[in-house]
Amino acid sequence: MPLTVPRLIDRGDLLAALDRGAAGKVTIVSAPAGSGKTSLLRAWADRAGRTARLAVVQVQRDQQDAQQFWLALLSAIRQASATAGRAESPAATPDFNGRAMVDTVLSELAGARSDTVLVIDDLHELNSPEALGQLTRLLANLPPNAHAMLATRHDLRLRLHRLRLAGELAEIRAADLRFTERETRELLASSGVTLSGPGTVLLHQRTEGWAAGLRLAAISLADHPDPERFVAEFSGSSRTVAEYLIAEMLERQPDEVQDLLLRTSLLDRVNGELADLLTGRSGSERILLQLEDANAFVVSLDPERTWFRYHHLFSDLLRLELRRALPGEVPALHRRAAAWFTQHGDVVEAIRHTQAAGDWADAARLLADYSLSLTLDGQTQTMHVLLRAFPHRADHPDLALVRATVDLVRGRLDEAAAHLAVAETHARTAPPERQRRLRVAIASLKLSLARRRGHLASVIEQVTFLASPVTGESGADIALDSDLRAVALMNLGSAEAWCLALPDAERHLREGAVLARRIGRPNLEVTCLAQLAFASKIHSFATTQQRCREAIALAERYGWGTEPVVAPALMTLSGTMVWLGEFDEGERWLRRTERALLTDAGPDIRLLLHQTAGILHAGRGRHPEALEEFGAAERLASQMEGSHALASQVTGWLLATQARLGAPGQARARLAALDDERASSGEIGNARAVICLAEGDPAGALRAVQGVVAGTAPVVGYVTLVESHLLAGLAHRELGDPRAANQATERALSLAEPDRLVLPFVMTGSRALLEALPRHETAHAALLAGILDVAHGSSLAATHPPVLPQAEELSPSELRVLRYLPTNLSRPEIAAELSVSVNTVNTHVRSIYAKLQASDRSSAVQRARELRLLSAGLTGRTAVTRSR
Amino acid sequence: MRAHLPGHNHGGMDSAPCRYRIRVNGHLGATLLSAFPVMVSQQQGAHTVLTGFLDRSALYGVLAEIEALGLDLLEVRQLAPE
Numbered sequence: 001m002p003l004t005v006p007r008l009i010d011r012g013d014l015l016a017a018l019d020r021g022a023a024g025k026v027t028i029v030s031a032p033a034g035s036g037k038t039s040l041l042r043a044w045a046d047r048a049g050r051t052a053r054l055a056v057v058q059v060q061r062d063q064q065d066a067q068q069f070w071l072a073l074l075s076a077i078r079q080a081s082a083t084a085g086r087a088e089s090p091a092a093t094p095d096f097n098g099r100a101m102v103d104t105v106l107s108e109l110a111g112a113r114s115d116t117v118l119v120i121d122d123l124h125e126l127n128s129p130e131a132l133g134q135l136t137r138l139l140a141n142l143p144p145n146a147h148a149m150l151a152t153r154h155d156l157r158l159r160l161h162r163l164r165l166a167g168e169l170a171e172i173r174a175a176d177l178r179f180t181e182r183e184t185r186e187l188l189a190s191s192g193v194t195l196s197g198p199g200t201v202l203l204h205q206r207t208e209g210w211a212a213g214l215r216l217a218a219i220s221l222a223d224h225p226d227p228e229r230f231v232a233e234f235s236g237s238s239r240t241v242a243e244y245l246i247a248e249m250l251e252r253q254p255d256e257v258q259d260l261l262l263r264t265s266l267l268d269r270v271n272g273e274l275a276d277l278l279t280g281r282s283g284s285e286r287i288l289l290q291l292e293d294a295n296a297f298v299v300s301l302d303p304e305r306t307w308f309r310y311h312h313l314f315s316d317l318l319r320l321e322l323r324r325a326l327p328g329e330v331p332a333l334h335r336r337a338a339a340w341f342t343q344h345g346d347v348v349e350a351i352r353h354t355q356a357a358g359d360w361a362d363a364a365r366l367l368a369d370y371s372l373s374l375t376l377d378g379q380t381q382t383m384h385v386l387l388r389a390f391p392h393r394a395d396h397p398d399l400a401l402v403r404a405t406v407d408l409v410r411g412r413l414d415e416a417a418a419h420l421a422v423a424e425t426h427a428r429t430a431p432p433e434r435q436r437r438l439r440v441a442i443a444s445l446k447l448s449l450a451r452r453r454g455h456l457a458s459v460i461e462q463v464t465f466l467a468s469p470v471t472g473e474s475g476a477d478i479a480l481d482s483d484l485r486a487v488a489l490m491n492l493g494s495a496e497a498w499c500l501a502l503p504d505a506e507r508h509l510r511e512g513a514v515l516a517r518r519i520g521r522p523n524l525e526v527t528c529l530a531q532l533a534f535a536s537k538i539h540s541f542a543t544t545q546q547r548c549r550e551a552i553a554l555a556e557r558y559g560w561g562t563e564p565v566v567a568p569a570l571m572t573l574s575g576t577m578v579w580l581g582e583f584d585e586g587e588r589w590l591r592r593t594e595r596a597l598l599t600d601a602g603p604d605i606r607l608l609l610h611q612t613a614g615i616l617h618a619g620r621g622r623h624p625e626a627l628e629e630f631g632a633a634e635r636l637a638s639q640m641e642g643s644h645a646l647a648s649q650v651t652g653w654l655l656a657t658q659a660r661l662g663a664p665g666q667a668r669a670r671l672a673a674l675d676d677e678r679a680s681s682g683e684i685g686n687a688r689a690v691i692c693l694a695e696g697d698p699a700g701a702l703r704a705v706q707g708v709v710a711g712t713a714p715v716v717g718y719v720t721l722v723e724s725h726l727l728a729g730l731a732h733r734e735l736g737d738p739r740a741a742n743q744a745t746e747r748a749l750s751l752a753e754p755d756r757l758v759l760p761f762v763m764t765g766s767r768a769l770l771e772a773l774p775r776h777e778t779a780h781a782a783l784l785a786g787i788l789d790v791a792h793g794s795s796l797a798a799t800h801p802p803v804l805p806q807a808e809e810l811s812p813s814e815l816r817v818l819r820y821l822p823t824n825l826s827r828p829e830i831a832a833e834l835s836v837s838v839n840t841v842n843t844h845v846r847s848i849y850a851k852l853q854a855s856d857r858s859s860a861v862q863r864a865r866e867l868r869l870l871s872a873g874l875t876g877r878t879a880v881t882r883s884r
Numbered sequence: 885m886r887a888h889l890p891g892h893n894h895g896g897m898d899s900a901p902c903r904y905r906i907r908v909n910g911h912l913g914a915t916l917l918s919a920f921p922v923m924v925s926q927q928q929g930a931h932t933v934l935t936g937f938l939d940r941s942a943l944y945g946v947l948a949e950i951e952a953l954g955l956d957l958l959e960v961r962q963l964a965p966e
Contacts, residue, residue, distance in 0.1 A: 240955060
């Protein structure tokens with residue numbers, strides 16, 4: 001080994017060119033292999049006095065997985081901006097959204113406090129048109145404080161004309177990178193090589209200033225007994241520069257170094273342990289370190305210098321030499337590497353090496369066994385690439401499961417179903433220990449497929465066995481089985497939630513979330529929590545909202561705040577806001593749900609999206625728009641298999657809206673077409689009542705809601721019952737019976753009080769009922785005032801909260817008093833309502849005025865509305881968190 | 885670097901393999917030649933000429949290999965059928 005260490009020489013002109021480039025948006029270094037692109041970028045980055053933060057990404061060999069590329073890029077940016085080691089590394093998601101990812105990267109770049117230079121090396125290895133398209137968008141929209149430097153072997157299909165025209169694109173090409181004679185001299189001198197002037201000129205001519213050639217020559221020359229002769233012989237040879245010089249360099253290395261380089265050349269990255277394994281010797285780490293120190297085309301990948309990679313050109317030539325020199329050993333070397341990677345949990349590398357060894361059946365089995373885990377790792381694109389590597393003759397029934405997984409993620413449902421059928425047949429012939437695992441994987445995929453198609457009811461009974469644990473023996477088995485089990489629980493629980501088997505859903509989803517957290521699967525944890533939030537409808541709205549916010553907060557931590565995975569929680573939160581009369585807030589969450597569902601949405605969640613949009617419009621009195629949304633929701637419901645419980649709710653609202661819009665005849669015609677089961681539901685009963693009222697038949701309306709009021713008609717939830725009482729109230733009013741109308745209204749208020757439900761009052765048009773209700777006849781004056789607020793169009797959330805100066809937190813008892821301030825109850829009356837003394841109320845009121853900086857009752861109410869304190873739940877929890 | 889593909893088949897998908905002659909700078913030794921198992925090589929002056937029957941994707945595979953190995957590509961020519 002040469003003892004002197006050749007350093008990167010100072011290529012002043014090029015560094016200056018990079019400096020100039022860095023003043024614009026993008027610099028591209030485009031030149032063939034071995035031109036010294038990486039060394040130049042490294043020299044520029046290492047220079048003292050640099051103020052910009054540097055985020056460096058090396059694109060992996062033949063990278064076809066867009067998500068893996070972007071995750072590497074994002075994590076480089078985060079590392080660059082974090083103080084030592086504090087960066088949260090981004091996690092993969094099965095439903096990767098490239099557009100959202102580019103937005104995230106852009107906003108993190110724009111939000112950085114200092115300038116950032118993003119260096120992307122070996123960009124020609126990025127073989128994903130999708131990722132290149134996304135990269136184009138990133139480059140075209142870089143914030144002013146960011147610059148990108150791209151190194152590539154050939155020009156890429158990036159569409160950067162506009163940057164070029166704007167003078168924001170700098171280019172450095174092969175001719176610029178060629179070493180001059182002077183630089184050749186400096187390189188040799190810094191490598192400890194003494195060579196005559198003519199010898200240097202000869203070497204420069206022979207290599208044509210090609211950086212890799214000069215560096216290779218320098219390594220051989222450094223301890224050469226007769227450098228002049230070396231150059232003369234090299235110059236006299238007509239072999240290609242790289243082949244000649246690598247052969248020379250290898251020949252001059254001790255046997256064990258040669259052997260190590262050859263045998264480990266088939267790895268994309270190597271460490272001492274792996275090299276020991278492939279060479280059958282110890283001490284490899286020392287050799288790797290020495291090679292890096294000698295600048296011999298070996299580069300460490302981590303600060304601890306445990307992992308190394310070879311320069312691509314160098315390793316390509318070594319691989320060729322390995323196959324020529326030791327052809328019989330190549331498959332065995334791949335097998336050893338595969339075993340090591342399997343043991344160390346790098347399944348993708350293990351599968352690649354198993355394929356390279358020609359062990360196709362083993363590779364197929366590995367890929368099938370790990371297909372769920374790889375999906376969870378967000379590696380479906382990589383799975384697709386691995387699948388394509390199997391030759392036709394080596395097609396294996398194990399691959400059907402993998403194909404089903406990939407097709408499902410890509411939304412090709414029919415193909416997925418066909419592959420699943422093959423996989424199912426094949427699983428029956430598998431040995432018993434694998435059979436159980438395959439069955440679980442297949443059942444999970446079936447559920448997931450059924451969910452996407454809205455065909456849940458038919459599969460759910462077949463797969464309840466998923467709830468029982470899978471039992472593995474080895475550590476790897478347990479990890480695999482935990483992944484399987486967590487996915488199974490998630491799928492089962494979600495399916496149950498959508499079938500409104502809510503207690504089972506909650507149990508399975510909660511268990512799934514706990515397991516997902518334990519095994520470090522954040523995406524799965526978010527999925528479980530988001531579905532759990534959706535399944536929380538049996539609890540109070542406050543609990544539901546809290547669960548939604550928990551799921552959303554966790555998703556945001558991983559950058560998935562607008563991903564499909566969190567959509568059920570976003571949707572549920574939006575829905576609860578609308579029910580509570582907070583229409584602006586509800587709309588905000590609804591918009592976010594729409595964004596999350598841009599890339600991928602099954603019919604079930606789209607149904608809910610339209611339904612929520614419908615009630616939002618209805619709440620705001622925009623009945624034509626509401627009708628359109630309910631119509632869209634109903635069309636989706638009809639595509640879904642079986643009688644979905646939510647469907648009768650949608651149909652009920654649809655008919656009621658038609659009637660309110662003055663078309664009771666149409667509504668009645670559709671009513672007549674419903675089957676008996678649907679027609680007998682409470683939701684349809686309410687619709688019938690609305691139709692009767694529109695037709696001027698209040699007695700008919702009373703008969704229509706009788707079943708619900710008496711508790712005999714099945715209902716989706718108590719909200720239906722609130723509606724029924726209100727419709728009864730309206731009918732009594734028409735019939736000239738104000739007493740009965742008041743009683744019905746009061747019943748609706750009592751039911752609505754615990755959650756502070758507003759929407760049914762607004763949707764049914766019950767304002768007149770509420771206004772007619774004598775204040776001394778209601779125990780719900782505060783709620784009543786709140787509802788009238790909404791009904792008068794002064795939505796509780798008329799302004800967005802955070803723009804206002806922060807108010808000091810109100811205590812729960814102060815909040816309770818506050819809720820009575822919009823009413824016309826006097827202080828003694830409020831005291832009576834709350835069963836406290838007048839003095840206590842006075843104290844609270846003074847404190848409320850002080851905290852809200854209000855001078856009187858009306859300004860306090862105004863301020864409380866702005867801060868949205870009046871809409872808070874009973875506990876005041878929401879208010880407390882919001883006023884922080 | 886000069887490379888040209890005389891296209892007598894504009895726009896159409898050329899599915900049948902054709903004979904191609906690919907010229908690179910320098911003499912390729914046994915190691916480098918092993919990267920082109922389907923090509924016959926011949927030294928012509930300071931150049932190496934690789935000849936072989938290739939369909940489109942095989943042709944691009946060979947060109948990618950030439951790029952990866954840092955070879956200096958001088959000419960690509962489709963030969964008339966013999």
